[in-house]
Amino acid sequence: MSVLKLRIYPDPVLKQKARKITIIDGSVRKLAQDMLDTMYKSDGVGLAAPQVGVSKRIMVIDVSSEEEPAKPIVFINPEILEKDGEMIGQEGCLSFPDVFFEVKRASKVVVRFQNLKGQTLKLTAEGNLLSRAIQHEIDHLDGKLFIEKATNELKRDLEMTKAGLLDGDAEEISKKLGDDEGLTLTVPSKEAVTS
């Protein structure tokens, strides 16, 4: 078991488009296991390789709850084949500690990927955490971050400022948002995806 060092925003690796994996060998299997160890250690539901400094198209997701047995899925070279509908929900990201805000995603995705045996699989997720996590992680492989997709940029900036990831005056942003809204922001929803 190896827990890898998480890359925190604004690490430049997070903005790079990751390279396709052409050979699934022992080093890829070890990377997948280390990524899972890192994700579980950080209480995340998903992790993409750029978040541990590896610019390759591999990501791991496990949306099972704490009471359930682990259900890890390793996605190699994932591609979204279909997207449909929309949903809005709280998201977090292991590369943005303590930052949560609402992000709009497609409700349904159909994704094609390879597993660690090199088999090509297809998976459909709709209206749930898995669908949201798949979209969040594939964005990471393309160098895209959830801060680009906030439904409310002021709320995002407030969260980023409070977490020390953005220079700014949290009080000022809070005022702009309105006092009531500003106060509710410190409590992330239990449903929040951190990935």
Ligand SMILES: [Zn+2]
């Ligand atoms: Zn993330």
